[in-house]
Amino acid sequence: MVRGSQEPLRSATMTPEEFRTAGHALVDWIADQRAAVESRPVRAQVEPGEVRRSFPQAPPETGDQPVGHRGDISHLLSDLDQLVLPGMTHVQHPMNFGWFPANASLASVLGDLASGGLGGLGISWESCPALTEVEEVVCDWMRQLVGLADHWHGTITDTASTGTLTALLVGRERATGLSQNRRGLVGESEPLMVYTTSQAHSSVAKAALLAGFGYEAVREVPVDPTTFAMDTSALADMLAADVESGMAPAAVVASVGTTGVTAIDPIAEIVDAVNDLHETTGIRPWIHVDAALAGSAMLLEDYRHLWAGIDDVDSLCWNPHKWMGTILDTSLLYYRDPRFAQQVLSTNPSYLAAAGSENQATQYRDWGLALGRRFRALKLWFHLRIDGIDTIRERLRADLASTRWLEAEISATPGWEVVAPVPLQTIAVRFTPPDAIERRVDIDAHTRAWIEAINRSGDAFLSPTTLPDGRWVARVSIGAETATRHHVERMWELMQQAAAVPDPNALPPAI
């Protein structure tokens, strides 16, 4: 081996030994931070621009420490404390009841660290066989754990937004017989229609528009006025009428657990409506199911009736990075038959050419949008190996028991109303003050005000939503990994206190 003359053996960037020192310090910092999270305000107490202005406008010209001393990251940890922590809304806080749970279990944080440490590159099977094959393994494990049939094959994407967009792109191409191989959508003559409800996640409409369907092609299927679930007889009528008028139903996006009130669109009935259409017209729209939150509930066998019929849809996504708690970004996208998706999503350039054996391997780049992929499977593997699915299931059951307790408390309390069924762990709730009529209280404004008062206090966090009739309600979404029954009980106290005040935001902040 020819040795270079004046070149150093390694560049002056952080060495493994410096990483060891700094890594220990950072692990300690994280452990301390997680242990202390309950002492912090849930919602960040900063104004827009405040964090940004605390940073220098120009980039640093050099590293914090001289070469050889890069294991000392004390300046950086101190800046994390001073500059970053105040700008965190702590979704890992046990009093976080906002949006949906976004748990970042410590076991999965370690899996993510292992992925980073290995520094694998997922652009083809060959570029990291383990990255591809462990992903195949854990996607199949997760399939088994939620009771899906073995015809499903999954991949890990960043988010359900991406999964839904991908599904709609694939569905668009099935509906047009691969228009992408011709003149694209511009060459199509029949309007391509997408069906979903007003309660679907915002990513569904966004995905439909980005996939080129157009606002006028997104059909809003009515929902049942009490369950907020898709009215499938209305869907059947719309499908038939649209075909009659010369339009081409391309896709139906159903939600199992909508973002507002966790409404459950009836999958089996949707499948029936689509099958009927197929039998009578030969047209078979792609059915995609967004179960981003609810997928975690399907880890519990007695909840699987909520997505009965699921094995007959075309694609589905759900997010272990929500309630189950495998850190973001861990969104599972399953195809009933990935071969068609691969046709739509394939890339096969020469610079990815490899030896013959490559052809027998899964190329996940052809299952989604991005070419380069992280070794995301390690997060799920670590989570299952360290915490154990039995422990995770026990936690979900405890959350569901707390939800039932809170639902009963709310229902039994004068002025309080649970405004939608509670199939999972989110309660949509509204309070009408006893003197609302005589005081001409604007209940919507009052609802938003008492939510904001709680959020502003930093003691707890919850988010508002609107119902199809326009009413504002509060959502209490139970399931932060650190939360126990007493946090739910405390939340209920805070809600009653805040809502009882005529002008909740006239109160001084509690902290």
Added chain:
Amino acid sequence: MVRGSQEPLRSATMTPEEFRTAGHALVDWIADQRAAVESRPVRAQVEPGEVRRSFPQAPPETGDQPVGHRGDISHLLSDLDQLVLPGMTHVQHPMNFGWFPANASLASVLGDLASGGLGGLGISWESCPALTEVEEVVCDWMRQLVGLADHWHGTITDTASTGTLTALLVGRERATGLSQNRRGLVGESEPLMVYTTSQAHSSVAKAALLAGFGYEAVREVPVDPTTFAMDTSALADMLAADVESGMAPAAVVASVGTTGVTAIDPIAEIVDAVNDLHETTGIRPWIHVDAALAGSAMLLEDYRHLWAGIDDVDSLCWNPHKWMGTILDTSLLYYRDPRFAQQVLSTNPSYLAAAGSENQATQYRDWGLALGRRFRALKLWFHLRIDGIDTIRERLRADLASTRWLEAEISATPGWEVVAPVPLQTIAVRFTPPDAIERRVDIDAHTRAWIEAINRSGDAFLSPTTLPDGRWVARVSIGAETATRHHVERMWELMQQAAAVPDPNALPPAI
């Protein structure tokens, strides 16, 4: 505060203290693994299915350790050694010259760990103000570091594939005057055309097809036969002729550093061609620049002439997760004016509603495809703070010097040919054996064979590509963070040895 009765204070998942213990062990494992990476084969020595079959078919029913002992991850680390490491192609290895550098600097691994530990959720400014604002800060720092004008505003996406798809979606909507607000692409009458070269990354054609343009709408602009860069007079002619024929040029995707041979499309000339078209026809196609690899070179002032004109295009992406070495996924997407992109990409559902101050804040969900986002900015922040941009620049310069050295060696050696200009750190090379004509050697087959022989040996790794005329060549892409001059010298020895053998793969594997 009401305390729950029989509920435990925390679920039985990993605690901060267990994380501390396990985290230290994992950090040590990573430091050891990185320190030993040179002793491993570069390319994984496994067959398809081998890693998968080493895992159980059914998911584990419980965690490895009982509750209270979850800090012991020795079983998992041992399985990482036994099951995962053999399936790694070690792109962090100093003898990795394949594809493009995919450096995962240890400083940025720590930033990624800080992100995981904090467990922030990026779905709106409010959900994590620091996540949004530190991203604004580091995107602006990176803008300054590559010398872009201050009208650019950036965001961090996962990959350039996603950035290019996003840019083409936004460009499509500009070309159609927001067709998404009407009937979508189906409602358009004029064929919408996209212009790029055969040398563009596979993600460009994929993005164009997914954006609904269709194969027939993707115009392949000829390249210069010696530089492989876009022929801009041909572009100008194609644009004019297409408009003449009733087609609508919607977007031009230019590459600064193509994936095959790092060809540099001349940006200023492309801008001129588009401006001319705009003046004569009123049509102004969106210009997107893919500088995924080459962006890192722009950290060096004397390389910025390679993308002269860049400030006048509409969007650009480049990947610090390549040569610069901020771990995947760190792809920067910049908009000259993000306001139009926000119109195309916006979501504004009620459950994300927040207090009024929110309206003054950046909502990155409206800059890209995904709603949920990780705290990716920390990777860049840690990388700049720990390693320092001065050190990073020094490393890039050393790689460029090694490249010039190798290019000179190859050019001076009989039978060896550098087949394309070498503007950056990748050399496309071909060897013709001295007796090639008399032995009727198939040079393409021989090229692939000697590349495969090196890759199979595990001693080093490089990838093949094809030129526009169909010839197969080897790519030597210099820039693994751990590589020094002596590794490049060793690579050159291995190439000469492997290529000199009539049937390189008849040799037994070297390891």
